[in-house]
Every structure is written in structure tokens, then in C-alpha cells.
Amino acid sequence: MPPPPPPPPGRLRWADVPAPLRARLEAALGGVVAEVRTPDGGFGHQLAAVLLLDNGRRFFVKAAPDDDPLTVGNLHEAAVLGALPPRAPAPALVGVHHRAGWTAVVVAHLDGPHPDLSPGSGDATVVRDLLAGLTADPAPAAYRAAVGNAPSGVARLHGWDVLLADPPDDLPVELRSLLPLLAAVEARWPSSAGGDRIVHGDLRADNMVRDRFRGVMFVDWAHATTGPACVDAVSLAPQLVLAGHEPAAVARLLDEHPAATADPEATTAFLAALCGHWRLNARRPAPQGAPGLRPYQNRAAAAGLAVLLHRLRR
Ligand SMILES: Nc1ncnc2c1ncn2[C@@H]1O[C@H](COP(=O)(O)OP(=O)(O)OP(=O)(O)O)[C@@H](O)[C@H]1O
Ligand SMILES: [Mg+2]
Known part of the structure; x- marks a missing residue:
């Protein structure tokens, strides 16, 4: 068997977790950790690993010190996983553990690769259909309670x-001339950002796993919130371009997606806000432990902008 892919640079390892928390996890999960695998994907610096126990069971765990801002996100994710409706494509929450100034969130293990969003694969269609199902009805009360009333990061995205x-001096001339239009479209997002649908809020191929039994599942619910139905369908659009789809084809897909047809104005405004956020943040210094984030934001901004320009030219 080929060796597993290397973990993303900068991630905390199992050995970095304080011994009392490791012992607590082994006691709670009923086995001794025999092997630890760090999946590829993501930009975070926290521990995000699959624990293989000596009894053959596997669990996925995220852990970080309590004063690490990622812990707030992990606890939010745990609350969300415990409140999503059964139809949601998400793994079950197994437990939350606090020891020695650290917090660990344990989630059911999913077994498989990231979905292949490229044009030749059926996964893009599967994800599109999952999103239509997830956003067809208002979020249940338990989910709304779990995400709370705090204004979500999604609603605050902007950049143009x-x-x-x-x-900036190095901004390409074509983009510079588009800035007034892009800023005007983006400015409509805050007033469109309210809504009662489930929003994952960070949908990318590496935040999905194609489990061999359950099919494509969404993971990493740290940014989950409520909002208009279009948010995740819009987030998927640049990912499809990055995976090789033509921007014009993705713009057509968005035109037809039920989550986007429900509110075309919000769809366009959020796509503008998302690209603006990426374009602006790609210029900032890389956060510690996440060297791949800024290059990704650059690529994603260009991909999303290509789709947005198709929408705006119609
Ligand atoms: N339940 C699970 N079972 C197996 N693998 C998982 C599971 N959840 C996530 N993964 C894998 O672990 C990787 C990292 O997990 P996750 O995305 O939740 O955290 P993160 O990458 O630290 O967050 P971010 O995407 O914000 O950087 C994912 O890209 C995925 O490959
Ligand atoms: Mg992730």
C-alpha cells in the first residue's frame, strides 16, 4: 500500500496534545490509539486526525488549546453536528472533551477521498443535489438554537x-476599472444575507468526504449559520471552476440551481462579496501554520470572478 499523503504543513500532531487529554480520549473511546493519520485538506494549524484504535474502531478528532481561536469554531461545529436534521449530509458528533487547557471534538469517521468535482465526475452533480435538498426547507429549531443569533462571518464578507x-498599484488595469461595479454589487450583500436555511458556510472539496457507505458528506461545520438558500451553492461555483469546469457552464448551473433561483439578487451579491473577501485577504500576510491559504484565496477569487462576470454581463 502507498504511504498516506503527508499532513498539511504546520498542523499540530497527536503527540502535541497534552497527555491527560489523550488519556481521556482513549478512556472515552474505549481503546488505545494504535495509529494516527492526518488527512490532507484544510488550512488550519490544529490537530485534525483520524485515530485508529487497537480494537479496530476509528474516530476523527479535532483539538486545540482553549485559548486558540479555532477552539471556538470546533465547539460551534460540535453544537451544529448535534443539531443538524438526520437528512443532512454530515457525520455524527461522538463527543467533546476538555482536559489540561485543551478541547477535543470527536466525530464519526468517514472513510473515503474528497469528492472529485471535475467535469468528468458525477460528484459535482451529487453535491449540487445535496445542496438543493439541504436548503429546500427552513432550518429546524434545534439547528437555529445551535448556531445562535450571533451575526455570522458569512454575512460580513466583503473586500471590493x-x-x-x-x-493597490499592482492591481491589473482591467480589474481596477471593474472595482466600482464590483463594490456596488457587493454592497447589496449585507441586506440580503438574512435567511432561515441551513448554511455550511465553507464548502470546498476538502471540506467534503465521499464516504464509501454514506456517499458525499460535508465536514468542517465550524462556520455553519443560517442564511439565504444560495450561500453554499454560490460557494460551490468557484470550486467547480478550480476543478476544471468552464466559468460559463458554472454560471448556467447557478442560474438553474433551486437554491439560487430562489433569490438571484442575493446570489449575485454574495458571489461578489465572497470574491472580494478572497481578493482582499489574499494580499495579507499568511497566518501562522497556514502557508497555503493566501495562494488558494488568489486562485479562488479569480475563479469566482470569472463566474460573476458571466452573471453581470447578462
Ligand atoms: N469525520 C471525518 N472523517 C474522516 N476525515 C475527516 C472527517 N472530517 C474531516 N476529515 C478530513 O480532515 C480534514 C481536516 O478537517 P476539517 O476540515 O474539519 O478541519 P480544518 O481543515 O482544520 O479546518 P479548515 O478547513 O477551516 O482549515 C478534512 O479536509 C478532511 O480531509
Ligand atoms: Mg477544513
């Missing part, structure tokens, strides 16, 4: 306004 106010 900042670039317009002080355009």
Missing part, C-alpha cells in the same frame, strides 16, 4: 469596497 477606496 476596501480595494476601491485605495486601489
